Amino acid sequence: MVNVFRHLKSYKWQISAVIFLTLVGILLELLLPTLMANVVDIGIVKGDISYIIKIGLLMIVAALIAVLITVGVSYFASQTAQGFGRDVRRSLFVQVEDFSLQAFDKIGPASLITRSTNDVKQVQDVLNMVLRMMTRAPLMLVGGIILAVTRDPGLSLVFLGALPILVIVILVISKKAIPLFVSLQKKTDRLNLIVRENLTGIRVVRAFNKVNFEKSRFNQANEDFRDTGIKVNQMMAVLFPIMMIIMNFTNIAIVWFGAIRIDEGMMQVGNLMAFLQYAMMILMSLVMLSMGFIMIPRAQASVKRINEVLAMEKEIEDPQSAKSTESHGYVEFRNVSFRYEGAEKPVLSHVSFQAKPGETTAIIGSTGAGKSTLLKLIPRFYDAEGGEIVIDGVDVREMSQAELRQKIGYVPQQATLFCGSIAENLQFGKEKATEQEMKEALEIAQAADFVFKQEDGLHAKVEQGGANFSGGQKQRLSIARAFIRKPEIYLFDDSFSALDYKTDAKLRAGLSQMQGESTIIMVAQRVSTVIQADQIIVLNDGKIAGVGTHDELIAQNHIYREIAASQGIGVEGA
Structure with missing residues (x-):
């Protein structure tokens, strides 16, 4: 008591x-x-x-x-x-x-x-x-x-x-x-x-x-x-x-x-x-x-x-003397393993890769391969069971959670909007964002068309859970919320799944223009979404089954080739 x-x-x-x-x-x-x-x-x-x-x-x-x-x-x-x-x-x-x-x-x-x-x-x-x-x-x-x-x-x-x-x-x-x-x-x-x-x-x-x-x-x-x-x-x-x-x-x-x-x-x-x-x-x-x-x-x-x-002890806490990092956005997984509590086997096993500033790293694999879990380890929604996740040379467990997450623009798999206005939702990404910054973010996220068609524009009402928007519209608003932050690291957790191919292509084109020196790590189901990525990581049963560009994986990796073929993309599509 x-x-x-x-x-x-x-x-x-x-x-x-x-x-x-x-x-x-x-x-x-x-x-x-x-x-x-x-x-x-x-x-x-x-x-x-x-x-x-x-x-x-x-x-x-x-x-x-x-x-x-x-x-x-x-x-x-x-x-x-x-x-x-x-x-x-x-x-x-x-x-x-x-x-x-x-x-x-x-x-x-x-x-x-x-x-x-x-x-x-x-x-x-x-x-x-x-x-x-x-x-x-x-x-x-x-x-x-x-x-x-x-x-x-x-x-x-x-x-x-x-x-x-x-x-x-x-x-x-x-x-x-x-x-x-x-x-x-x-x-x-x-x-x-x-x-x-x-x-x-x-x-x-x-x-x-x-x-x-x-x-x-x-x-x-x-x-x-x-x-x-x-x-x-x-x-x-x-x-x-x-x-x-x-x-x-x-x-x-x-x-x-x-x-x-x-x-x-x-x-x-x-x-x-x-x-x-x-x-x-x-x-x-x-x-x-x-x-x-x-x-x-x-x-x-x-x-x-x-x-x-x-009385529940915090499983994820800031270290007593948190370390700061230079602002680059270099992400490295070093032999990382993770399992959910009570699970018989790990979701991720000995995962190692690097994601560099100015480059796009895509993660693809079958359902249950551990793609979303991998992404959630970076902002410390969970802590790795083994290995290290390093940003700019510092283990994320040695950084304060506030500083770590300030570096990240995260777009979850399930788009979440809050009651209020569109502007207030965008300001989750940047508290003092100007209207011009909001407009730019909405345009890159391909959301400007439906936002400014509404009578109140940026001040249009958002119902609980974004119930007055379609799945694709909610995803685009979530993406705009991440864009407005202009972080060092973008994390997209299958964030383009509700978009049609045309909107998907336009959004990725806009993303490549504004990327600059930011690191992009995206989880995707569609090969067409990751085809232009600088490196594609193929996950299979929690382990890395292949790393390379689209052309390299099509030529060398049978798992990636099967995924591409199931979506009508083969060697010719490369």
């Missing part, structure tokens, strides 16, 4: 204010029954009107101050809980942003979203309740018992029968509730996962006529969540009636034995009235504690899930 609750250090004075005000408020509330007893036993019995008025006014003032204190406690408790929730969400977001892709995949986006929203909300609500009620309940319980015993030690023996029963009921129900709360959070994860998959994959679901199947899958998860929630609520529904029965029988016992003691002259009426109020305070404090015992297990489950994220 240390990881989460370290955020409370920033709210020490608010928490101190809550505790102090709660203590003062309880002292005033505990004073009221005593004052009322004095009004009855002294003022009414003796007919002293002035005493009644004086004590009555004192009770009104005490009650008003208690009300103001309660407002203050609520204010500081809410401020602490809301601020704590904000800080934890921020810590989770920052932690996830620093995750390697392996760590991200290990937990999964659906669970991370649940932990950052639902779980944080659970902890936040319970913290608010603890500050407002759980600090109040023990103080009131102790104070009420002390004053009740002071009033009449004999009548206080009634509590010896009631309190153990209440405690046993609370403990039994809490013991059964904790596993259910843990299960409920896991079922929330499952429900979010199914909803997220359906929302993002709605086109696939409809295309394969799986709407009814997905409805059935959702209904099963939804009903499972409902059934677990009902079990939890049934326990709460049982707890409160039992507690109310115990409280009411306790009051009956107090009135019964109190009346006997009054009849015997051992107790006054005012004292009995005060004793009843203290008894209610004691029992109500136990009710508040029981509510805490019900809610805290659920918060514990949420805290554990949040801590799992916060």
Whole structure:
């Protein structure tokens, strides 16, 4: 729990204010029954009107101050809980942003979203309740018992029968509730996962006529969540009636034995009235504690899930003394190997090659050969299991991630756009890019035609995930975002696959014009995309099966020749 609750250090004075005000408020509330007893036993019995008025006014003032204190406690408790929730969400977001892709995949986006929203909300609500009620309940319980015993030690023996029963009921129900709360959070994860998959994959679901199947899958998860929630609520529904029965029988016992003691002259009426109020305070404090015992297990489950994220060690970290490099963009793989966590065999094995500034290096191979994985090792989305990846003579693991990625213009296989405008998406590549720079990048990426046909041009709206653009348009905007950066190294992960051949050819022509001394490394499926590359690397089953130009590989490499032939390109196409 240390990881989460370290955020409370920033709210020490608010928490101190809550505790102090709660203590003062309880002292005033505990004073009221005593004052009322004095009004009855002294003022009414003796007919002293002035005493009644004086004590009555004192009770009104005490009650008003208690009300103001309660407002203050609520204010500081809410401020602490809301601020704590904000800080934890921020810590989770920052932690996830620093995750390697392996760590991200290990937990999964659906669970991370649940932990950052639902779980944080659970902890936040319970913290608010603890500050407002759980600090109040023990103080009131102790104070009420002390004053009740002071009033009449004999009548206080009634509590010896009631309190153990209440405690046993609370403990039994809490013991059964904790596993259910843990299960409920896991079922929330499952429900979010199914909803997220359906929302993002709605086109696939409809295309394969799986709407009814997905409805059935959702209904099963939804009903499972409902059934677990009902079990939890049934326990709460049982707890409160039992507690109310115990409280009411306790009051009956107090009135019964109190009346006997009054009849015997051992107790006054005012004292009995005060004793009843203290008894209610004691029992109500136990009710508040029981509510805490019900809610805290659920918060514990949420805290554990949040801590799992916060406690995850960063697999990819900056070195203590990061090295800087000259700005050239020379990339070298030295005997690099890599495997995904849990995989039986490596995705890449002993890969070595060089990519030089001013040249284009293309990577081609069959599906699953490790092409995209190879590209993701360069910006340290993953770290190599063996070997070295060197940029300008420095191992990428010895560079700061910020400096390394500043050198790179990366275009992913799946084009990703963010809500906002086209200009804002381009500014991901260069924060202070001018409109002229944006226009140039769009023209080279062959995106200017559809961008400037829109009424708002660069300021046209981009829907979530770029849903208002076609696959090819999204790819071209992603490419323009990399171009605008003018980096030392361009990484294209099969970034031309959604383009027609004519647009592909124009884009590559524009790329060659603006390349200058930048290094280009591109993954491609089409031979026509890589045919003009300075060197082509053929990957097969994670190993390099050939390196050369198109003509050299056509002549010497049977794997490349087969790929080219499958696309209608042979020796004549060279």
